[in-house]
Amino acid sequence: MHAHQGFVRAFPALEAMIGGFDSTDMPVVIADARAPGLPIIYTNEAFTTLTGYTAEEAAGRNCRFLQGAGTDPLTVTRIRDAIFAGRPIAADILNYRKDGSPFWNALSLAPVNGEDGRPRFYFSCQLDAGGRRLDLNRLEQDANAMQGEIAAKAQALEISAVAMNQAINEKALLIDELQHRVRNNLQMISAMIGIQIHTLADAPETSALARLHHRVNALCAVHRRLHQPSSPATFDLAEFLSDHVPDVVSAYSDGLVALSITSEPAVLNSASATPLALIFNETVTALLRAMPTGLAGRKLSVELSKSGTAISVTLTGNSGGAPTDDGGSWLKYADHTLIEALVRQAKAAIVWAKIENVIVVEIHIPAEAT
CATH class of the missing domain: 3.30.565.10 (Histidine kinase-like ATPase, C-terminal domain)
Structure with missing residues (x-):
């Protein structure tokens, strides 16, 4: 049992969603937007797997505890400004696990407003983006190198089939990365709308939100199927x-x-x-x-x-x-x-x-x- 489940029980709108968060393999963190320091009130097992910190160790702390010497201050400022403005943000930030090892965190963070229209919670999804960042950096370097090479070969009408196949493969990897990020963002949007529906309960706008929720879920289902390596097209x-x-x-x-x-x-x-x-x-x-x-x-x-x-x-x-x-x-x-x-x-x-x-x-x- 999580040490901070008592915090979650105080908010029925969150408790209704916890079962789904507990079973997902995507790390999820929820913070209290009204308490000083934005303390964490919920993390799931996927968060523990990613960072090494248990729910008990994370409870009551600000998410800054994952930052370290190599964390980019400009990225931290962007995230802080978004929180202060009450708007969502997505950013790659260098964080550190409990054992001190660094990892690139593909962070998606958004506020959940209360009935008064102000942020009541902050909801974030986190993914280990290290492998993808290495791939993207390598692809960027390769693409820059290839640009001059392909231009020279094009002028001489000597573009080789090998170079073309390499460019096609790199484009496919970039498209795969884009689809992956779109799918993750849609999943986050769906979760956010679900929380908002439970927060509003029987409010008049709940019906419209429910229809929007199913439209987003339909898009999630499409991107999940398009992301299959066996038949991506x-x-x-x-x-x-x-x-x-x-x-x-x-x-x-x-x-x-x-x-x-x-x-x-x-x-x-x-x-x-x-x-x-x-x-x-x-x-x-x-x-x-x-x-x-x-x-x-x-x-x-x-x-x-x-x-x-x-x-x-x-x-x-x-x-x-x-x-x-x-x-x-x-x-x-x-x-x-x-x-x-x-x-x-x-x-x-x-x-x-x-x-x-x-x-x-x-x-x-x-x-x-x-």
Whole structure:
């Protein structure tokens, strides 16, 4: 048991999130923004693995205790200024483990505001970025050296295949680094929104935050799949639907909606992944919100089929005999401006239909997206 769990129990909004933080492999630190010195009130096991300091040893201390002789004062000033201004910041900072060994910490820090609009907590994710920094430094040095070499060879029309392959490989490494950072930032944003939802409880803006939360989670799911080394340029739509739709149903239903998903293998190019993922997140959310709550017999089905290289997905919401909404106003549950923009971006087509207590949405994905 962590020595500072008593601090966390004093804040129910934090306690609701602790289970997820305890199980993640990303180091997480939460500090009290209202106490002098911004003392740490929570660290997870991943933090102990990274730094060597237990939760008991970190509790009550300021995160500055990880700094040392080699820490860049300018970076420290940037972080301090961001905290003073109450704004988020991401920075690489040289920290030191309990055994004295240095490590590069890819720090992401952001405030969580209380009901009065002022920071109540500071939430940070930390990653050992040493290997990536060494790779990036080496790549930068190699790229600078190659620039002159390639220019000379280009003038003489003697660019070798070896040099070109090396440039391609280095570009792939840089893209991988960018995707890694984007994915980590999305995970942090998702966690921050989750904390804010619990902090606000039943406030009017909670519903909008919940919808934003699932949009960010959909983006997290996309980047998690695009980050697979085996197929970085493709996106498995069937796998995404099987994983993400049940999460949305769990969040927006009362446990009485039966879900069925049938699909054929469907792999898309990465350029179509983000808009299509958000389209499915928005349509599934709209179907669930249009159903009356508390009634048994409600169903949601997702069917993915292929015709050649084109793909069609049919989503059917059945309210179990009760009308989904009066006079077709169920359309109000869908953000049509957002969906239409995403459909244009994906070069897809979408058709909505309502027959008594059933709403059907058909999404057609063109062959060029596969």
